[in-house]
Amino acid sequence: MTAIWSPVLRLNMSFRTRIFVISCLIVGAVLAVVMGLTWTRIVQGEADRLDDRMCIEAKGLASLPANDTNGMNRVSDLAMKLRVNDPIQLLLQVHSQQNGVLLQSAYWQDSLSLEKIDWSKAVQSTGLSENENQPTESCKLGDFEHQERRWRAALFTRSDIRSFIATDRSSTTQDLRQAVQSALVVVIPLALLLSAFAAWLLANVATRPVNRLSSAMETVTQKDLHHRLPNEGEDREFKQLIETYNAMLDRLERSFQQASRFSADAAHELKTPLTILRGQLEQVARSDDPNRLDLSSLLDEVGKLSSITRKLLLLSQADAGRLSLHSVAMNLDITLRELIEDLDELPNGKILKCSIGSTLRFDGDDVLIHQLFNNLISNAIRYSTPGAAIELSAHMVNWTIEIIITNPCAPLTDETRKQLFDRFFRGDPAHNSYVEGSGLGLSLAREIARAHRGDLVLLPSSDDRVSMKLTLPTV
Missing domain, CATH: 3.30.565.10 (Histidine kinase-like ATPase, C-terminal domain)
Structure with a gap:
């Protein structure tokens, strides 16, 4: 899964565009899976319908009289009922033990052996004799290969007569495929258009709190740290993000105020001993008597300066987490x-x-x-x-x-x-x-x-x- 999405994630695009692209890909994949499953179900349903229809028609052909003269019309009608467009795609034979072949399609080949067809896939019983263990009528279904085509066959047997119908597999789904393709020409573009619109709408809704947060960050300056984002009505994840952002602003505002106050107070505390030192040195500079210099007072002020700077150094190391x-x-x-x-x-x-x-x-x-x-x-x-x-x-x-x-x-x-x-x-x-x-x-x-x-x-x-x-x- 990571290998599928990694090319999209590596693209240099905006967060909104990335959400849009990923949403479209997900919707497209889901649509393809749904269409595949739907097509499989439709084809299976059509195959089941064809099996039932062939058994019904095979049973009807088994009831033909021996001297029936309307055989070719029956073949044409059967082709229409089974939705076979080309007569070559239909194989039919009705055989009686007493009278031989009663009806046979034009493209029937004697090389076709019914005994070689695998009839084990489906068996449908349509009636039972007094002895319920031995059916008098049955319709068997099976698949076989013939003339490089895949065929679906139904064999109905009753007493001394049997009727065989086989249709080309491709012919049974050709009309259905054409109908589905005609529908997809309209459905797919419309579905993609609606999916793209929904994905873009989702991207806009998902990025709205991010955009608000970004706009709020752009307005933050050292003189405007009191601005906070409201989190009412936001989703839980974005509410947590906004709360974290507001908490960060609280810490930043306190730190800025503390740093400003610290700088002002430090300047004030250092100013007093420096002013005293400067005043005494200026007095000595203006005086002709150098003995008037009060060294003990100067040392006291220098000691105060040293103490303040040492404490400030320790505090700065503690703030930085480097107090050794x-x-x-x-x-x-x-x-x-x-x-x-x-x-x-x-x-x-x-x-x-x-x-x-x-x-x-x-x-x-x-x-x-x-x-x-x-x-x-x-x-x-x-x-x-x-x-x-x-x-x-x-x-x-x-x-x-x-x-x-x-x-x-x-x-x-x-x-x-x-x-x-x-x-x-x-x-x-x-x-x-x-x-x-x-x-x-x-x-x-x-x-x-x-x-x-x-x-x-x-x-x-x-x-x-x-x-x-x-x-x-x-x-």
Whole structure:
């Protein structure tokens, strides 16, 4: 089947034309099969009719009187009844044991032996004697070759008389063939025309959703990503295609908006330390005293630039799926305790309460895991309210390491909570304008967790509390 359709599929044509051509080929093949089967049935029906007719006529000829003088007229009438156009296509003989040959066609040949004909194909009994096992009348049917032609024969026997009729096979179907051919001259062009129209209509209906989808794609620009295709009334396959297309536009629109916001925020975050650096360098350039250069302040701003660019690089690698991990065996309980011990005294009377389990074994990138923990802890300290108690717990739960860190904070709206993991998002400026940071910490922490087959999520809590849960697979 593939070999049949492959030439059509390889042709450089439109989808609509390909559907049209394939539909026409299928309809043509079905039409040819139907016509072949119909012709076979018609020929078989005509053969059955001829068999019945020959038996009836053979029985009638067996009743001829011995001195019948109207023999030739009977032969002509029989030829008309059997639809034989040429007398040479009809063989006939009526023979009586007492009187010999009673009737014989003009083209009968004595070389024809009735005993050599295979009569086993069909036997029709027309009457029975008192002894039901022995018929008194019978009509046998058979085929034989004679004069390089195929003949159909009927032999009727009754008592001491027999009548034999044979017709040329080709003569019985000649008129039928001519009639069918005359009908096909009209039927076939009309059927092909209707099939072509139906195929073209089918192609148009089948490609209509594709055309709509193509037209919609052409209208999509970076300024018009909100357009969506309706899928009401569409077929299931095209409805799924339209839903996939709309979902793709949703992702594309979100990605474009995120990229635009990311570019603007990155430019804004990099602008501040660069402006400070430039201002201080310009002051030194305008001053005659080079000792006025504040190197520590410059180093702080350069450190901020370095931190932002390093985080941006890690995020870009995570987005591209190329965040390389150098995994080593780790005890996260030891790592967390070391990080907490290295913390300086917390500002504004804040305290850190810890509950850390033991033997939290894990395989991961030591540098990135330290970055993750540092981002979470520093973020909780930075945005917690003065005098707040920050809670940190780390335990094994169902072969998964769960680390939960909670801190009190200024009340957060639901909209703000949805944006906590957005890049460069730093909460409400009215409450957090004094807080240093780039707004990349939580985004990077989540990407690092997911790169290690874990996740970082925001747990439900009251408006004045933030609770983060980090999950990592254990060894």
